[in-house]
Amino acid sequence: MTLEPTPRHARITGTGSWLPPRRLSNDDMVTMLAARGIETSDQWIVERTGIRARHFADDGVTSSDLALHAARHALEAAGRAAADVDLIIVATSTPDMVFPSTASILQHKLGVHGCPAFDLQAVCSGFVYALAVADAMVRGGNARCALVVGAEVFSRILDFSDRTTCVLFGDGAGAVVLEASDTPGILASELHADGRHIEILCTPGTVAGGQVLGDPLLRMDGPAVFKLAVGVLDGAARAVLAKAGRSAADLDWLVPHQANIRIMQSTARKLKLPLDKLIATVDEHGNTSAASVPLALDVAVRSGRIQRGDTVMLEGVGGGFTWGAVLLDY
Numbered sequence: 001m002t003l004e005p006t007p008r009h010a011r012i013t014g015t016g017s018w019l020p021p022r023r024l025s026n027d028d029m030v031t032m033l034a035a036r037g038i039e040t041s042d043q044w045i046v047e048r049t050g051i052r053a054r055h056f057a058d059d060g061v062t063s064s065d066l067a068l069h070a071a072r073h074a075l076e077a078a079g080r081a082a083a084d085v086d087l088i089i090v091a092t093s094t095p096d097m098v099f100p101s102t103a104s105i106l107q108h109k110l111g112v113h114g115c116p117a118f119d120l121q122a123v124c125s126g127f128v129y130a131l132a133v134a135d136a137m138v139r140g141g142n143a144r145c146a147l148v149v150g151a152e153v154f155s156r157i158l159d160f161s162d163r164t165t166c167v168l169f170g171d172g173a174g175a176v177v178l179e180a181s182d183t184p185g186i187l188a189s190e191l192h193a194d195g196r197h198i199e200i201l202c203t204p205g206t207v208a209g210g211q212v213l214g215d216p217l218l219r220m221d222g223p224a225v226f227k228l229a230v231g232v233l234d235g236a237a238r239a240v241l242a243k244a245g246r247s248a249a250d251l252d253w254l255v256p257h258q259a260n261i262r263i264m265q266s267t268a269r270k271l272k273l274p275l276d277k278l279i280a281t282v283d284e285h286g287n288t289s290a291a292s293v294p295l296a297l298d299v300a301v302r303s304g305r306i307q308r309g310d311t312v313m314l315e316g317v318g319g320g321f322t323w324g325a326v327l328l329d330y
């Protein structure tokens with residue numbers, strides 16, 4: 001019997017994404033909120049966030065449905081079949097069910113059975129966390145072809161009477177195939193959480209005794225999140241570069257969590273990165289939480305901006321409070 005050698009590296013071999021077709025412009029949101037007696041404007045949303053539109057899934061469409069489309073596109077790009085996948089991680093805060101995991105449901109929808117599948121819940125940092133975990137599992141010899149997905153239907157947990165949050169978020173999914181490789185792909189990762197800040201971004205309700213207990217809608221202290229995000233993202237960026245023995249000057253692209261263009265530009269400026277190296281899809285996607293980074297990555301890859309060999313930093317930040325960065329050679 002020959003044992004497969006433990007791979008030295010894990011590398012992204014394909015990316016994919018999916019947005020539900022229903023697109024709502026800021027003006028659509030203005031109309032929707034006006035019907036509830038709530039005032040907002042395209043100007044406020046664009047100036048404060050950079051968001052111009054978001055996509056909402058139709059009733060009955062779940063995170064695993066969006067994940068399935070994104071996963072199929074990523075597998076196709078990697079030249080892999082679903083049967084090749086030996087690990088599935090889905091980062092989501094809007095799972096199809098309390099249990100089983102959205103990853104198990106996705107596995108079933110992909111028509112494959114047997115490989116480990118689990119959800120990872122780190123809110124908007126979820127994909128960065130999931131990629132770091134998958135990288136460790138591949139390098140540890142526990143998987144050779146991992147499917148790593150971020151998928152969300154945040155429209156289901158929005159309070160449409162709260163203009164400070166409901167205009168910010170959208171639905172979508174992004175995925176990568178991460179494979180064992182002799183050449184470097186993921187170079188380093190840096191993950192953090194600080195539970196002292198649970199309350200500034202949360203959906204505090206739960207299911208108990210046959211009913212929803214507590215508040216099942218998203219609550220956010222936007223300015224508090226903004227302030228914390230700007231500080232921690234810079235620290236994570238520098239730490240992950242140091243771990244990999246690289247400097248900010250080596251970066252070809254920054255793919256940050258797509259929540260607010262002002263936070264994203266501030267991170268880029270602190271790294272002295274020209275703003276044309278910043279991948280921004282927040283204008284068309286809004287904040288899709290765990291889906292935002294793989295969605296933006298896929299858009300940049302498919303448009304030809306991110307090319308093989310480019311050095312890319314992915315950054316996540318969000319509820320928990322959680323944050324982190326992954327540095328990779330694409």
Ligand code: UT7
Nearest residue numbers: 040041044048124163164167222223225226259260317318
């Ligand atoms: O995904 C996880 C990470 N999340 C984030 O990174 C989000 C971080 N936070 C943010 O992006 C920003 O804090 C927000 C976009 C949420 C808010 O922007 P801001 O510049 O911090 O505004 P603010 O909350 O301080 O509100 C300013 C004003 C307030 O009015 P007054 O009190 O000054 O009269 C709000 O009531 O803007 C008002 N406002 C709105 N006006 C029109 C808040 N929401 C809206 C709205 N339309 N949708």
